[in-house]
Amino acid sequence: MAGRRNRVAHLLKQLQQASCTCPSHSHTYSQGIGHATFRKTDYAFEMAVSNIRYGEGVTKEVGMDLQNLGVKKVCVMTDKNLCQLPPVKAVLDSLTKNGINFQLYEGVRVEPSDQSFMDAIEFAKKEEFDSYVAVGGGSVMDTCKAADLYASSPESDFLDYVNAPIGKGKPVKVILKPLIAVPTTAGTGSETTGVAIFDYKELKVKTGIASRAIKPSLGIIDPLHTLHMPERVAANCGFDVLCHALESYTALPYNQRSPCPSNPMNRPAYQGSNPVSDIWAIHALKIVAKYLKRAIRNPEDKEARANMHLASAFAGIGFGNAGVHLCHGMSYPISGLVKKYKAKDYNVDHSLVPHGLSVVITSPAVFTFTAPMCPERHLEAAEILGANITTAKIKDAGLILADTLREFLFDLNVDDGLAALGYSKDDIPSLVKGTLPQERVTKLSPRPQTEEELSALFEASMKLY
Missing domain, CATH: 1.20.1090.10 (Dehydroquinate synthase-like - alpha domain)
Known part of the structure; x- marks a missing residue:
């Protein structure tokens, strides 16, 4: 009896191996554990990137984008130096022209620290924004990502999402508010990435947060801004x-x-x-x-x-x-x-x-x-x-x-x-x-x-x- 079962099992295995495996004709499936479980190294990669819009003068569209999203209260983040320059003026003019209610946060630190991140996070939590616009270089965009993340996850401790082993490196499961990034430098590429870097003062070292979930919804790349x-x-x-x-x-x-x-x-x-x-x-x-x-x-x-x-x-x-x-x-x-x-x-x-x-x-x-x-x-x-x-x-x-x-x-x-x-x-x-x-x-x-x-x-x- 056992020999017969073995022969039947062997025959079924041979039929399965000989069958067509293309998606159109294959009806086989396995209840076994997937092959990924047995691998020590990865076997796949995933591409994730923000939507990107490029064009000279395209910043004028940011107010329309926010209007299209139906937002009610927008946080515009930048730093004190940029507040005096045309890129910020172009953003604020577009928001005003399109009737967008916004508040300006200009406290971003160039090369941000954990404290400057937390200051921006507290501002975002207090005001309960439903969208964000970052106007600046990597420091501004990264600070805005962190503010959006922790305001969307108000019960989280700061180190919860910070990369291990410095932080806990928890996966981001919360849904963030829309974030539009307007880069004014040609360097970090932060408008495309799910990464936010800061100085962790206690250890005197930089670290950050890395998750696809924190990448901007849209990067507006306006080459006029780099002239400054x-x-x-x-x-x-x-x-x-x-x-x-x-x-x-x-x-x-x-x-x-x-x-x-x-x-x-x-x-x-x-x-x-x-x-x-x-x-x-x-x-x-x-x-x-x-x-x-x-x-x-x-x-x-x-x-x-x-x-x-x-x-x-x-x-x-x-x-x-x-x-x-x-x-x-x-x-x-x-x-x-x-x-x-x-x-x-x-x-x-x-x-x-x-x-x-x-x-x-x-x-x-x-x-x-x-x-x-x-x-x-x-x-x-x-x-x-x-x-x-x-x-x-x-x-x-x-x-x-x-x-x-x-x-x-x-x-x-x-x-x-x-x-x-x-x-x-x-x-x-x-x-x-x-x-x-x-x-x-x-x-x-x-x-x-x-x-x-x-x-x-x-x-x-x-x-x-």
Whole structure:
């Protein structure tokens, strides 16, 4: 009897294997556990991006967008510097013209802190807005995302949604209010992403919140707004675009990232390099190579600044889904542990290493380190940035990309390494300590790193030239 059952089971298995498996004809299904359960690494990636609208003068439409949504009370967030500039005026004029009831919050801190996030959150909770408009760079957009999130989840503690291991990293299950982002810089790509970054003062390090749920509903990319960026602001924002593209293109592939999520809701926003993100990263890198120097050197070059504005969004789509790795992971303590350095062209009353500068300063050392894991990609990036690779050896990819980056940065007057920002070798243990909790990004490096290797990377970044 048992033998007969076994033969029947064997026959059914053979029939199942031989049957057509195309969606039109297959009627088989399995009650077994899905294959994802047995995998250690992921097998899928997901693209999530805000709606994007681009065009010169398109900011005038924001009031109509809010009118179309039927909103009753709008929070407009910006910072004190931008309040005096045309981008904010253009937004407020559009809201007024279309009869939108709004309140202006101008308390955003450039390079926001946990406290400045919480101040904006309290304002949002108190006023009970039904929509948000962020007018500014990454600091403004990220602050607005956080305000929207916690006002929509008023019972949550601040650390509930902050990335682990610093926070609890809980998935966002609440429905947020509509958020329209109007970027005024060409760097962060925050109008496309579900990421909000801040300085966590207790640990003197940057961290953030990462969830597809917090990405803006709409990004309004108006190239006229970038004409107001001072020279160093344009440079440092451009360096952020450069590293977004390089890091997402060289990140650990999505199907090598672990763990494999048991539920798609648990798949992180930063998933590893993938075929779709690769396209956006490479295209952004090509625009950077062609237009960044022009955009920095001539604020009136509308073509260059408009293209860099697009490159910021393109790189945002790429890294917003693939992620970044060591340049960003190491940048967070560089910004968080700042001593007396104050960047030129930033009208702030506190010490500041701008985000793009803190990211790019380690890039030659980082890409020398990561190149052995995917040398072809590093060599391709070097060629896009202007290197002659006709006689290049694949084993030299990292050195070639590093030299290309050094030449690029020297030409654009970047400070000569971490030492020029006020750091010394004595600071390296603190910088490493601040990098270790950044697992959300450091684990996407194609090459795993030890504490000793991180120390060596910081030491190699003390001087660039």
